[in-house]
Structures are given as structure tokens and as C-alpha cells.
Amino acid sequence: VRYFLGLLSSTLFLGAIVRTVLKGVMRLRYSILWLVLGIGVLIIAVAPNLLEIFASFFDIAIPLNLLFFFALTIMGFVIFMISSENSFLQIKLVDLVSKVALLEQQVNSLSEIVEKKKN
Amino acid sequence: VKKSLLVAIPALNEASNIEGVIREVKKAIPFADVLVIDDGSTDNTLNISSQHSDYVITHAYNLGVGAAMRTAFRFAKHNGYTFVIQFDGDGQHSTDFIKQIYEELQLTDVVIGSRFLGTTTYELEKIRILAIRFLSLMLRAGVQIKITDPTSGNRGASLRAIQLFADTYPIEYLGDTLGSLIIASKEGLTIKEIPVVMNDRQGGEASQTTLASMKHFVRIILVSLLMFLTWNSNNRRER
Numbered sequence: 609v610r611y612f613l614g615l616l617s618s619t620l621f622l623g624a625i626v627r628t629v630l631k632g633v634m635r636l637r638y639s640i641l642w643l644v645l646g647i648g649v650l651i652i653a654v655a656p657n658l659l660e661i662f663a664s665f666f667d668i669a670i671p672l673n674l675l676f677f678f679a680l681t682i683m684g685f686v687i688f689m690i691s692s693e694n695s696f697l698q699i700k701l702v703d704l705v706s707k708v709a710l711l712e713q714q715v716n717s718l719s720e721i722v723e724k725k726k727n
Numbered sequence: 728v729k730k731s732l733l734v735a736i737p738a739l740n741e742a743s744n745i746e747g748v749i750r751e752v753k754k755a756i757p758f759a760d761v762l763v764i765d766d767g768s769t770d771n772t773l774n775i776s777s778q779h780s781d782y783v784i785t786h787a788y789n790l791g792v793g794a795a796m797r798t799a800f801r802f803a804k805h806n807g808y809t810f811v812i813q814f815d816g817d818g819q820h821s822t823d824f825i826k827q828i829y830e831e832l833q834l835t836d837v838v839i840g841s842r843f844l845g846t847t848t849y850e851l852e853k854i855r856i857l858a859i860r861f862l863s864l865m866l867r868a869g870v871q872i873k874i875t876d877p878t879s880g881n882r883g884a885s886l887r888a889i890q891l892f893a894d895t896y897p898i899e900y901l902g903d904t905l906g907s908l909i910i911a912s913k914e915g916l917t918i919k920e921i922p923v924v925m926n927d928r929q930g931g932e933a934s935q936t937t938l939a940s941m942k943h944f945v946r947i948i949l950v951s952l953l954m955f956l957t958w959n960s961n962n963r964r965e966r
Contacts, residue, residue, distance in 0.1 A: 702790050702898050706798040709764075710805070713784045 611653060618653040622646035645682065731809040732759040732829060735799035736780075737792050738816030742771040745816050749779040752814060755822035756829070762802060763816070764795040772816075792880070793903035797896035800884070804893040812883040820881045824923040828883040836888045836916035837908070839874065840881035845922030854940040858947045862905055869955045870912040874920060878904045881923055888916055901950050909954060 625646040629639040652659055652675070663671035734752050738745055745763065752761055763776035767789035776783045784798055796813060803811045810832050814820050824840050831838040842851075843859075851859075862877045880903070884892060891914055897906035911918055 699898070701788075702794045705787050705790055706794055706801065709784045709786050709798055710801055713782065713802070717782075 611656060614653040614656075615650075618646070618650045622650050641686070729807070730758060730760045732756070733799070733803050733806075733808040733811050734759045734761050734814050734825065735764060735796065735803070735811055736761065736814050736816045737764045737766055737795035737799070738768065738772050738776065739766045739789060740768045740770045740772060741816040742768070742775055744818045745772055746775050746779055748814070748816055748818055749776070751822045752825065756825050759812075759825075759829075760808070762799060764799050766790060766792070766795045791898060791900075791903070793896060793898040793906070796903055796907075797892065797898065800889050800892040800896055803889050808889065809886050810883060811889055813880055815880055819925050821924055821926060824881065824921070827921055827923075828881075831919055831921055832883045832885045834917075835919040836885050837911050837918045838883040839876065839879050839908075839918065839920045840923030840925075841874075841876035841879055841920040842923065842925055843875040844920055852940060854937070854944055858944045861944075861948065862901075862951060865951050865955065866905070866908060866912075870909055872908070872912045872918055874908060874918065876920065877908055879923075880904065881925065891916065897954075899950070899954075901947065901954065905951055906954055 622643075625639075625642045628634050629643065634642075659671045659674060663669075663674045666674060668674050668677075734756065736745070736748060736752070741748075749761055749763070752759070760781045762782040762784065763772075763780040765773045765776060765783060765785040767786045773783065773785050782802070784802060786795065786798065799813070800811060810829060812825055812828055812832075814822075814825065820840070828838045828840060859876065859878055863874055866872050866874050866877055878901075888911060891910065892907065895910055897903065897910065899906060908918065
């Protein structure tokens, strides 16, 4: 079989994605992103000719360069998305920890008052 | 008796200093409540603080001085304090100036203890002084206030500032020093500096290597530029 290694790895990749999605541990928006990427990779592995057709359409001499271009663009986008969402989470986390700390202090002082009243 | 002044001490792994600091503060200003914000210490800071301080709040994770002070301002707002004075947990600040800051707070929203005002002789590396000068310049150009020591953590806030900082005290790098001053001045609060003398750091990182200082300096420049650029959107988001 031609391109055996490519087929195998892209199938494993998609399989891992599908498994994770089915387990429900990944949020939907990421699931969709990775499913689309996984299917895309599999399609190219099955039919590498597609790459050549697209490359000639975009006037790119070496088809592999088209692959690199897409891979870099998508990775850049994904990393940017993740770091902006991570920042958002960190801001929320700081606020949450701060509020929990204040609540903890309030609970402690209230329970001290209750203890005193009991005695 | 309801007290109006809260001395807030942000502390990270200060087990060896915190008891002395709390005692000194209580001795210097008996009419104040003392709050220690334990910012996720891994040593005995929490235990020691709970024995000696009036109040202790502990962050589950280390979040930085900015977040610790935001928690302190929230506490102050919630419990109806009129004045908050920030005081370092590492023994770097001198209690001699707390009273003076408190007095200035009667008329001013934010009071900063400056190491470079008046006749103080505070020895710092050249590159640090350069960085501090740069920050002063940024404040002057960006929000038209003249501050000689924007990185000083020896400062006080009165009611208007407490209300503002409880929700918006910046948590980013340089936020607790530079960022909070930008916010305060953009919101029209009055800011005043008074000369203070600080002790040398008791142990810990005494002097940085030149490379580390350079990195620090470049970071300060980039961060402060970004801070001015993003102030408006940050402020809108946090409201």
C-alpha cells in the first residue's frame, strides 16, 4: 500500500480525537476544531494528489510547501486561541481565589462567634 | 469600637519576618486593625499570622501582590474601613511613616511613601534607578502626575480609592505599583507623595545580576507601554 505510514498515523490521530470526543471530556468547540483537522489530515493521506491540485491552483511549485503553509497557519491560530482563552481563565481564577479567601475568612469569624455564644 | 484604619500586609513565605512586622505595626499604631493576606505561602506564614494579626486571609494559590491587595481592598470595603495602608511583610518598610501616611490620607485619596523625595539616601543599583525614572516619566507623559517612586509598596488609600481598587486593582506584573496609579489618576483621585526611608531587605534577593536587571528593565518598558495602551479596554471589561 502506498503511503502506508501516512494513512496509519492519520487514522490513529483521528481515532484518538474521536475517542476523546466520545468520552465527553473535551468541550464542543475544541472537539469540532480537532475533528475537522483530523478528517482533513486523513483525506490528504488517502489522496495526496489533492495536495498537488491545490498547489497548482495557488501557483505553488512544491506541493509540500502548501502543506507547511496550512499547518503553520492552523497551528498559529490554535495556539493564539488557546493563549487568549488561558489568559481569560487566569483572570477568572484570580478573582475566584480572592473571593473564596474572603468567604473563608467570613465563615471562620462567624463560626467563632457561634462558638462563643454556645459557651 | 469600630476602627477606621486597616493596615494590609501582603505576605508570601515570610515566616521568619511576619511576627516582628505585625508586632511593630501594632505598637506603632494601636488604633489600626492589622490584616495579613497570605498569598499562598508554603511555609508557616499562615499559622504565625493567625496568632498575631487581627485578621488573616489566605489565598489558595500564589497570585501576586496585586491580587493580594485587591483582596485586601475588598475586605476593607466590605467591612467599612475608611483607610487602608499597605505595608510589606518582609520588614523593608519602616513603621515610622505609617502615621504620617495616615494623616495625609485625611486629605488625599492615595498617598505614596517615596524613597527618592527629600533627603533620603536609598542605595539602589543604577539600572533599577533608571527603571524607576523611566516609570516616573511614563506617568508624567501618560497621565500627567509627578511621582518620584512609582514602584513603592509603602502606600495608603482612602475611601474613594478603596471603592475603586476593590473591583479594579490590577493583578498584572507592575499592576500593583504602576497600574494602580494609572487607574487612580484616570479616575480623578488625588495622589500625593511623602518622603520615607526604607530598610535594606532582610535577607533574600539582595542584588540581581546585570543580565537579570537588563531583562527586568526591558520588561518594565514593554509592560508599561502596554499598560497605557490597554488601560481603557481593561477598565471597561472589569466594570
